[in-house]
Amino acid sequence: MTTGAPLKLYNSLTRQLEAFQPIDPAQVRVYTCGPTVYNYQHIGNMRAFLFADTLGRVLRWKGYNLKHIINITDVGHLTSDADAGDDKMEKAAAAQAKSIWEIAAHYTEAFKRDVARLNITPPAEWTVATDHIPQMIDFARRIERDCYEIEGGLYFDTSKVPNYGSLARAATDEGESRIDPVSGKRNPADFAIWRKSSPGERRQMEWDSPWGRGAPGWHLECSVMSLQHLGHPFDIHTGGIDHREIHHPNEIAQNQAYCSCADTGARLWMHNNFLVDRGGKMSKSTGEFLTLQVLVDRGVHPLAYRLMCLQAHYRSELEFTWESLLAALTRLKRLVQTVEKLRGQILPRAAGEGGVVGSNDLPGAGHPTEPGASAHPWAQHGGGGLERLDQAVSDDLNTAQALPALEELLSDKSLAPADRLATLESFDTILGLNLTTLTRADLRVRPAAATIDEPAIEARLAERREARAAKDFARSDALRDELAAAGVEVMDGDPLGWDWKLA
Numbered sequence: 001m002t003t004g005a006p007l008k009l010y011n012s013l014t015r016q017l018e019a020f021q022p023i024d025p026a027q028v029r030v031y032t033c034g035p036t037v038y039n040y041q042h043i044g045n046m047r048a049f050l051f052a053d054t055l056g057r058v059l060r061w062k063g064y065n066l067k068h069i070i071n072i073t074d075v076g077h078l079t080s081d082a083d084a085g086d087d088k089m090e091k092a093a094a095a096q097a098k099s100i101w102e103i104a105a106h107y108t109e110a111f112k113r114d115v116a117r118l119n120i121t122p123p124a125e126w127t128v129a130t131d132h133i134p135q136m137i138d139f140a141r142r143i144e145r146d147c148y149e150i151e152g153g154l155y156f157d158t159s160k161v162p163n164y165g166s167l168a169r170a171a172t173d174e175g176e177s178r179i180d181p182v183s184g185k186r187n188p189a190d191f192a193i194w195r196k197s198s199p200g201e202r203r204q205m206e207w208d209s210p211w212g213r214g215a216p217g218w219h220l221e222c223s224v225m226s227l228q229h230l231g232h233p234f235d236i237h238t239g240g241i242d243h244r245e246i247h248h249p250n251e252i253a254q255n256q257a258y259c260s261c262a263d264t265g266a267r268l269w270m271h272n273n274f275l276v277d278r279g280g281k282m283s284k285s286t287g288e289f290l291t292l293q294v295l296v297d298r299g300v301h302p303l304a305y306r307l308m309c310l311q312a313h314y315r316s317e318l319e320f321t322w323e324s325l326l327a328a329l330t331r332l333k334r335l336v337q338t339v340e341k342l343r344g345q346i347l348p349r350a351a352g353e354g355g356v357v358g359s360n361d362l363p364g365a366g367h368p369t370e371p372g373a374s375a376h377p378w379a380q381h382g383g384g385g386l387e388r389l390d391q392a393v394s395d396d397l398n399t400a401q402a403l404p405a406l407e408e409l410l411s412d413k414s415l416a417p418a419d420r421l422a423t424l425e426s427f428d429t430i431l432g433l434n435l436t437t438l439t440r441a442d443l444r445v446r447p448a449a450a451t452i453d454e455p456a457i458e459a460r461l462a463e464r465r466e467a468r469a470a471k472d473f474a475r476s477d478a479l480r481d482e483l484a485a486a487g488v489e490v491m492d493g494d495p496l497g498w499d500w501k502l503a
């Protein structure tokens with residue numbers, strides 16, 4: 001049973017907020033288009049998975065039993081989403097003189113490491129495209145009547161489905177032919193279901209099919225994996241907003257051809273907006289891009305990036321600047337410091353009462369996925385905090401509004417520290433910032449360029465304190481400069497109580 005405010009989500013299909021009603025109340029099924037593992041994911045890509053994670057966390061918190069699938073695309077995605085150009089995987093393998101399997105394994109592992117560092121809940125299953133080739137061929141056979149064969153392979157005739165492309169904002173008439181015409185296509189928006197290897201072409205990944213040796217089209221993969229692992233129709237399909245224009249309309253067209261009906265395959269299609277920088281959408285194809293590792297190498301904890309994303313609504317464009325990332329880090333430090341203080345306030349009292357309360361003993365601990373707000377026995381102790389959280393996230397996952405509600409809750413002196421901490425656990429079930437366990441020391445990430453370690457820093461700082469006590473300011477300044485040269489900024493009188501930080 002779910003409780004709390006009705007969950008409203010924005011459906012890209014209808015372009016409006018809709019009250020969420022599960023198809024099967026026993027299990028909510030969500031499919032997220034996963035990464036193409038030809039390169040590291042940039043932090044823009046990770047925004048898409050952070051958004052899907054927030055959706056999953058809210059659904060679970062509201063009491064739904066969630067089955068979430070994220071795929072790994074290791075074949076078929078071409079350098080243009082509009083189905084033209086080279087296969088991204090083949091291209092990367094050729095450039096690095098490696099096998100596609102090595103490329104896929106390396107970047108899949110790197111992606112999963114980032115997923116863990118951002119505290120993104122892993123899905124029920126990571127479904128890998130190349131594990132589904134026979135199913136893709138079966139699916140393609142069933143929709144073959146809506147396709148035609150040309151030299152390049154089997155193409156889907158988009159004129160066969162009524163309302164083709166209605167999900168996209170602009171009519172997709174331009175389709176792939178605008179970029180790289182494929183001779184013989186009937187309509188510009190028609191797309192490959194099965195791409196035949198051209199004579200003389202040597203592909204690392206190719207399979208036999210009724211339409212010749214070749215590889216599946218990228219759009220086919222997601223239709224097939226969602227059908228196999230979730231069944232059609234399932235509840236929610238997510239992806240970045242670029243997918244609203246080509247990839248998802250094509251999935252929908254395939255799904256409708258498959259079922260010979262108007263069903264799009266999913267009830268709701270949800271899309272996160274882009275992370276942008278001064279150059280526009282962050283993109284791997286532009287060459288220079290930021291990975292999570294780059295942020296870490298610069299001394300920024302990954303959860304600061306998570307917080308930065310949570311500060312914006314998922315449907316708003318989010319501009320990346322180092323200043324805004326560092327501001328998010330400061331906000332995170334402040335939250336952690338407040339939680340540490342609160343914990344300090346309850347520990348002595350609890351010890352006096354005959355036992356030390358650890359964070360796992362707090363009410364609500366160990367039940368992170370229990371049903372919604374008012375179902376929690378301790379909801380009344382949160383001073384309305386949980387209701388505010390519920391209202392915010394029920395309004396199309398408005399985490400930006402949940403954050404000030406959390407900050408007000410933590411500083412609400414009319415509530416006992418233990419109650420504030422208990423309510424915090426519920427907030428963090430949704431926000432995923434690890435606020436109950438994160439320490440200030442965890443947030444001090446050593447930049448790759450730093451040439452000094454923590455014991456050495458502490459030793460220099462102790463020396464500097466002595467120099468200051470002895471009013472030897474020249475020595476104190478020299479030590480400060482020495483630390484600065486090693487990448488450490490001394491923070492005298494920092495309001496957050498940070499003695500130093502890695503610059």
Ligand SMILES: Nc1ncnc2c1ncn2[C@@H]1O[C@H](COP(=O)(O)OP(=O)(O)OP(=O)(O)O)[C@@H](O)[C@H]1O
Pocket residue numbers: 033034035036037042043044045046047048238239240241242243272273274275276281282283284285286
């Ligand atoms: N700048 C961005 N901001 C938010 N989401 C993005 C951004 N770029 C891509 N995405 C989303 O990231 C997810 C993974 O995308 P995928 O690995 O297929 O990226 P890609 O198309 O190869 O890369 P890119 O667009 O970065 O060159 C998709 O849901 C995609 O829509």
Ligand SMILES: [Zn+2]
Pocket residue numbers: 032033034222247
């Ligand atoms: Zn997809």
